[in-house]
Amino acid sequence: MPAFSLADHPHRRYNALTGEWLLVSPHRAKRPWSGQVEEVPSEVRPPYDPACYLCPGNVRSSGERNPNYTSTYVFDNDFMALLPDTPEGEVRQGDLLRASAERGLCRVICFSPRHDLTLAQMTVEQILPVVEVWAGQTLEIGARPEIGYVQVFENKGAMMGCSNPHPHGQIWATEHLPNEPARELARQEAYQQAHGRCLLCDYLELELARGERLVCANDHFVALVPFWAVWPFETLVLPREHVTDIPCLDVRPRQDLADILRRLTVRYDNLFQVSFPYSMGWHQQPTDGDEYSCWHLHAHFYPPLLRSATVRKFMVGFEMLGTPQRDITAELAAARLREMSETRFR
Numbered sequence: 001m002p003a004f005s006l007a008d009h010p011h012r013r014y015n016a017l018t019g020e021w022l023l024v025s026p027h028r029a030k031r032p033w034s035g036q037v038e039e040v041p042s043e044v045r046p047p048y049d050p051a052c053y054l055c056p057g058n059v060r061s062s063g064e065r066n067p068n069y070t071s072t073y074v075f076d077n078d079f080m081a082l083l084p085d086t087p088e089g090e091v092r093q094g095d096l097l098r099a100s101a102e103r104g105l106c107r108v109i110c111f112s113p114r115h116d117l118t119l120a121q122m123t124v125e126q127i128l129p130v131v132e133v134w135a136g137q138t139l140e141i142g143a144r145p146e147i148g149y150v151q152v153f154e155n156k157g158a159m160m161g162c163s164n165p166h167p168h169g170q171i172w173a174t175e176h177l178p179n180e181p182a183r184e185l186a187r188q189e190a191y192q193q194a195h196g197r198c199l200l201c202d203y204l205e206l207e208l209a210r211g212e213r214l215v216c217a218n219d220h221f222v223a224l225v226p227f228w229a230v231w232p233f234e235t236l237v238l239p240r241e242h243v244t245d246i247p248c249l250d251v252r253p254r255q256d257l258a259d260i261l262r263r264l265t266v267r268y269d270n271l272f273q274v275s276f277p278y279s280m281g282w283h284q285q286p287t288d289g290d291e292y293s294c295w296h297l298h299a300h301f302y303p304p305l306l307r308s309a310t311v312r313k314f315m316v317g318f319e320m321l322g323t324p325q326r327d328i329t330a331e332l333a334a335a336r337l338r339e340m341s342e343t344r345f346r
């Protein structure tokens with residue numbers, strides 16, 4: 001019997017950040033596909049679309065008119081999933097029926113007045129204001145007494161359920177810590193307790209030394225495919241310095257963040273020569289006023305595409321009922337992304 005290898009044999013991998021396991025089946029990467037094929041959405045869009053509710057000067061469904069903004073633009077989501085003035089209340093029957101009121105708010109952030117751009121097509125100078133808005137919004141919303149956590153994210157592409165191609169992201173801020181950051185907090189706290197060091201500082205050091213899962217880097221940020229990636233081309237974006245949230249980032253790190261976002265999203269677009277769909281978002285320290293020095297700021301990119309612009313990964317069957325699974329290894333995915341150009345295809 002040949003010796004066990006991560007590149008050839010089915011195995012489970014541990015996600016040190018969430019404490020969950022995933023299944024990796026590298027021997028299965030050449031499986032033939034006769035399932036669903038996605039449509040490639042048209043790439044051509046006008047710089048201004050009179051029917052777009054995010055373009056400057058247009059009227060939204062609330063009846064409000066967007067200003068003629070020239071860089072970024074933030075507004076309260078007209079269909080907030082959470083409301084700031086929800087009355088306090090609880091429903092409880094033993095340990096079986098539990099519910100409690102949740103306060104919060106939702107905002108939309110337009111990244112650019114240009115309807116036809118994406119982060120991958122914007123310059124570092126154009127992306128920097130987006131980073132500044134993320135920082136400013138995190139500070140402002142996080143300072144509200146009813147807000148315990150600010151989730152900054154971008155849902156990109158029709159495949160991800162995004163309703164509008166105009167470059168934009170969202171913020172959902174909640175009273176309580178959502179599930180994913182709660183899992184990450186528990187692991188980061190436990191690691192700090194056990195080792196007296198930050199989990200992601202140590203992880204980054206290990207990945208920089210090994211190199212096999214790195215995608216790209218600059219002086220302040222590193223993009224890599226995490227050892228425990230579930231989505232085929234999932235990446236983790238980490239500041240080299242131990243900072244707890246975006247507002248903590250200094251001037252140069254913010255510029256480097258804009259740089260790494262451009263370079264990573266261009267690599268994604270070049271992979272299948274398509275505007276690459278994904279959900280991405282920042283995991284920052286909670287804003288309930290407690291101490292979270294163990295928290296290491298990071299972003300996750302979760303793209304659904306698997307082997308081409310038209311074949312996506314589904315989280316179904318065993319993954320829904322058992323454990324998430326992947327075929328192509330994190331190391332192979334990183335190598336593919338690493339060899340991509342940082343000049344976007346035309």
Ligand code: H2U
Pocket residue numbers: 053059060061062076077078079080108155161162163164168169170
């Ligand atoms: P997507 O990122 O999933 O496309 O969502 C865009 C958000 O924009 C969505 O949350 C909001 C929707 O509620 N929206 C407005 O706030 N005003 C509008 O006129 C349309 C959509």
Ligand code: ZN
Pocket residue numbers: 048049052053054055056114115166
């Ligand atoms: Zn638009």
